[in-house]
Amino acid sequence: RKEVEQDPGPFNVPEGATVAFNCTYSNSASQSFFWYRQDCRKEPKLLMSVYSSGNEDGRFTAQLNRASQYISLLIRDSKLSDSATYLCVVEDTDKLIFGTGTRLQVFP
Amino acid sequence: GAVVSQHPSRVICKSGTSVKIECRSLDFQATTMFWYRQFPKQSLMLMATSNEGSKATYEQGVEKDKFLINHASLTLSTLTVTSAHPEDSSFYICSAEIWTSGGAGDTQYFGPGTRLTVL
Numbered sequence: 617r618k619e620v621e622q623d624p625g626p627f628n629v630p631e632g633a634t635v636a637f638n639c640t641y642s643n644s645a646s647q648s649f650f651w652y653r654q655d656c657r658k659e660p661k662l663l664m665s666v667y668s669s670g671n672e673d674g675r676f677t678a679q680l681n682r683a684s685q686y687i688s689l690l691i692r693d694s695k696l697s698d699s700a701t702y703l704c705v706v707e708d709t710d711k712l713i714f715g716t717g718t719r720l721q722v723f724p
Numbered sequence: 725g726a727v728v729s730q731h732p733s734r735v736i737c738k739s740g741t742s743v744k745i746e747c748r749s750l751d752f753q754a755t756t757m758f759w760y761r762q763f764p765k766q767s768l769m770l771m772a773t774s775n776e777g778s779k780a781t782y783e784q785g786v787e788k789d790k791f792l793i794n795h796a797s798l799t800l801s802t803l804t805v806t807s808a809h810p811e812d813s814s815f816y817i818c819s820a821e822i823w824t825s826g827g828a829g830d831t832q833y834f835g836p837g838t839r840l841t842v843l
Contacts, residue, residue, distance in 0.1 A: 662765075
């Protein structure tokens with residue numbers, strides 16, 4: 617089983633749609649979780665950390681379910697500029713483990 | 725599924741020495757590999773893009789003579805930190821790019837990273 621698994625997509629959604637990405641991780645001892653956004657051939661940029669209580673940043677909401685070892689990212693009111701690859705990242709000890717990413721394409 | 729490995733996972737060296745980090749795609753061929761450096765608070769910096777059989781393309785501000793990149797084959801890229809200093813201590817991550825069918829396009833698979841500590 618991969619340490620971090622994501623559906624590669626692509627997710628093709630119209631502007632204004634709500635879209636959700638899921639991610640599962642294998643190490644139950646993992647403590648920190650993140651969503652990164654990566655544009656084509658650019659470095660991944662930290663989008664948001666994921667907290668147990670769930671957290672929201674504007675149109676983005678992240679959720680963590682430790683029991684199911686599952687992380688989600690919800691994007692509301694999708695914009696064209698949201699088109700990118702979204703990487704689920706889990707921190708184990710002192711290293712980051714990246715999922716392969718979910719590609720999102722928002723169309724007009 | 726595609727797997728990228730890095731070796732070593734952790735290295736401690738004295739100031740002034742050179743350290744080589746290997747990045748391998750284990751079950752696929754990657755014409756392009758990328759090297760990143762992680763900074764505090766989880767941010768990543770793209771250092772260079774490595775293409776098999778050609779010179780690496782370095783990002784602005786990255787010293788190509790200090791961070792030597794060799795992409796000798798479709799499954800191996802190496803990063804050599806020459807004359808390492810304590811400020812080079814960091815977490816170095818590579819990724820390998822593969823074309824994925826089914827509409828996903830280019831996908832980067834990330835290695836587990838290498839922790840470099842320069843004393």
